[in-house]
Amino acid sequence: MSSVAMFWVTSASTDPSNYYMFSNGNPDPSSSARALTKPTPKLRRGSKNGVYLKYSCLGSSERSYSLPILSSLVANPAGDIAGPSEQKVYNVVLKQAALVNRQLRSADHALDVKPDMVVPGTLSLLSEAYDRCGEVCAEYAKTFYLGTMLMTPERRKAIWAIYVWCRRTDELVDGPNASHITPTALDRWEARLEDVFQGRPYDMLDAALSDTVNRFPVDIQPFKDMIEGMRMDLRKSRYMNFDELYLYCYYVAGTVGLMSVPVMGISPESKASTESVYNAALALGIANQLTNILRDVGEDARRGRVYLPQDELAQAGLSDEDIFAGKVTDKWRIFMKSQIKRARMFFDQAEKGVTELSAASRWPVWASLLLYRKILDEIEVNDYNNFTKRAYVGKAKKIMALPVAYARSMIQPSRTSSSLVEA
Numbered sequence: 001m002s003s004v005a006m007f008w009v010t011s012a013s014t015d016p017s018n019y020y021m022f023s024n025g026n027p028d029p030s031s032s033a034r035a036l037t038k039p040t041p042k043l044r045r046g047s048k049n050g051v052y053l054k055y056s057c058l059g060s061s062e063r064s065y066s067l068p069i070l071s072s073l074v075a076n077p078a079g080d081i082a083g084p085s086e087q088k089v090y091n092v093v094l095k096q097a098a099l100v101n102r103q104l105r106s107a108d109h110a111l112d113v114k115p116d117m118v119v120p121g122t123l124s125l126l127s128e129a130y131d132r133c134g135e136v137c138a139e140y141a142k143t144f145y146l147g148t149m150l151m152t153p154e155r156r157k158a159i160w161a162i163y164v165w166c167r168r169t170d171e172l173v174d175g176p177n178a179s180h181i182t183p184t185a186l187d188r189w190e191a192r193l194e195d196v197f198q199g200r201p202y203d204m205l206d207a208a209l210s211d212t213v214n215r216f217p218v219d220i221q222p223f224k225d226m227i228e229g230m231r232m233d234l235r236k237s238r239y240m241n242f243d244e245l246y247l248y249c250y251y252v253a254g255t256v257g258l259m260s261v262p263v264m265g266i267s268p269e270s271k272a273s274t275e276s277v278y279n280a281a282l283a284l285g286i287a288n289q290l291t292n293i294l295r296d297v298g299e300d301a302r303r304g305r306v307y308l309p310q311d312e313l314a315q316a317g318l319s320d321e322d323i324f325a326g327k328v329t330d331k332w333r334i335f336m337k338s339q340i341k342r343a344r345m346f347f348d349q350a351e352k353g354v355t356e357l358s359a360a361s362r363w364p365v366w367a368s369l370l371l372y373r374k375i376l377d378e379i380e381v382n383d384y385n386n387f388t389k390r391a392y393v394g395k396a397k398k399i400m401a402l403p404v405a406y407a408r409s410m411i412q413p414s415r416t417s418s419s420l421v422e423a
């Protein structure tokens with residue numbers, strides 16, 4: 001039975017994780033999208049010590065895979081090799097790749113969509129649910145929303161549903177009611193997620209996600225991991241080293257890449273391995289999050305948070321006090337250069353995978369990659385003052401990036417079966 005057939009509204013008002021989402025006190029799920037709070041300045045998330053350990057091997061039941069270790073490449077003067085976080089995350093990547101391998105590449109499943117099996121009358125409810133997801137997406141992320149319009153309708157709606165779930169999850173710790181969010185509330189949000197995956201949505205927005213995960217080979221693990229990232233945010237405000245930060249970045253942003261690939265699809269022409277495409281998706285999430293953190297150093301510091309590796313700060317002769325003082329010194333500039341370099345490496349790693357995606361999905365991903373990466377350029381333009389100046393990509397630059405993204409999306413996937421991770 002389709003998730004839609006099982007859609008009913010339950011207990012939204014008894015779930016603390018809903019308080020802000022339904023803060024108008026209206027249990028009517030049709031009001032929930034509008035009740036989502038407007039975007040507000042938020043906490044930002046972590047960074048890493050960027051290099052990949054090239055081609056170390058992990059076993060799997062079917063074959064062995066290369067382990068790209070971007071993490072320690074750049075900014076780790078000690079030349080560390082991959083930390084435990086990277087291996088842990090890579091295991092998730094392998095699992096996700098194995099799960100979707102057959103579906104995504106099968107010629108019989110060009111759209112990767114299961115046929116509808118809905119009870120009569122529920123289709124229009126579902127279509128309304130997806131429309132609401134689209135509205136939320138358009139309100140929070142206009143450019144990205146426009147990009148999704150190039151995708152096939154099935155894929156676009158599914159991406160909207162995933163976006164909305166991610167946004168709601170993020171709002172739990174970043175939204176106006178964040179101070180009321182406890183680990184128990186996150187546990188309840190996770191229990192609710194499991195219901196959604198089992199076709200028991202609590203509200204309309206959930207119903208769209210239930211339908212999406214029923215149609216596409218989307219696994220629950222990255223969703224659970226994102227909630228784990230929110231737990232981490234509640235209990236932690238410092239990251240000792242890049243390994244810790246990397247794990248955080250995976251939880252809150254790398255997971256988005258893993259959730260999105262099964263929906264966006266890999267091009268039938270691509271000869272790249274599924275896990276290498278997942279690695280690229282993971283890298284894009286990490287790159288975005290690192291950029292987010294570098295942009296928001298000052299804002300986070302004012303909330304008592306430092307999402308920068310403590311050991312690297314110390315190596316640069318800096319401390320939390322310097323960050324709270326917010327003075328742009330030469331030490332700070334040097335430190336920032338290495339952090340920006342690392343973030344760019346993750347973007348480079350991600351680029352290799354975008355071309356392998358299905359044709360209609362490439363443009364929005366290129367657009368989001370190019371636009372987010374430009375924030376790093378703006379930090380440089382601001383002479384590394386990310387304490388009091390927010391790096392911002394202006395409208396003109398945004399518009400100019402769109403045709404560039406379009407041109408890149410025309411590049412055809414690789415026709416040789418090499419890994420995307422180059423030696």
Ligand SMILES: CC(C)=CCC/C(C)=C/CC/C(C)=C/CC/C(C)=C/[C@@H]1[C@@H](COP(=O)(O)OP(=O)(O)O)[C@]1(C)CC/C=C(\C)CC/C=C(\C)CCC=C(C)C
Nearest residue numbers: 163166167170253256257260280281284285288289353368
């Ligand atoms: C096409 C496309 C870009 C699809 C992704 C759509 C999607 C499901 C987005 C969800 C984003 C979201 C709400 C995540 C919650 C956690 C969070 C807020 C993370 C930060 C995003 C930036 O948002 P914002 O600037 O609003 O941050 P604040 O809330 O203000 O702090 C993140 C920095 C992470 C976003 C991560 C991605 C969009 C991952 C992108 C990766 C892919 C789409 C995979 C592409 C595939 C290949 C092969 C490269």
Ligand SMILES: [Mn+2]
Nearest residue numbers: 042043170174
């Ligand atoms: Mn946020």
